[in-house]
Amino acid sequence: MRKGLASITLLTPWMIWKQRNSYVFDHTPPSARQLLANIKEEAALWMAARAKGLSVIVPMTWDVH
Numbered sequence: 001m002r003k004g005l006a007s008i009t010l011l012t013p014w015m016i017w018k019q020r021n022s023y024v025f026d027h028t029p030p031s032a033r034q035l036l037a038n039i040k041e042e043a044a045l046w047m048a049a050r051a052k053g054l055s056v057i058v059p060m061t062w063d064v065h
Contacts, residue, residue: 004058015038
C-alpha cells in the first residue's frame with residue numbers, strides 16, 4: 001500500500017506537469033477530463049512495468065489493464 005501511494009504521489013504531479021507543458025508549448029487547452037484519462041493510461045503503463053503497490057491503489061472502476 002505504501003509503495004502504491006508513493007507511486008501515485010509521483011505520477012499525478014508528473015502528469016499535471018506534462019499537461020502544463022502541452023498547454024505552454026503546444027497551445028493545447030487544459031482539460032481535467034483529459035488529465036484524468038492521461039493519469040489512468042500512465043498508471044496502466046506503470047502497473048505493466050510492475051510498479052509495486054500501484055495495482056493495490058488503483059480502483060477497479062478505472063478499468064486499466
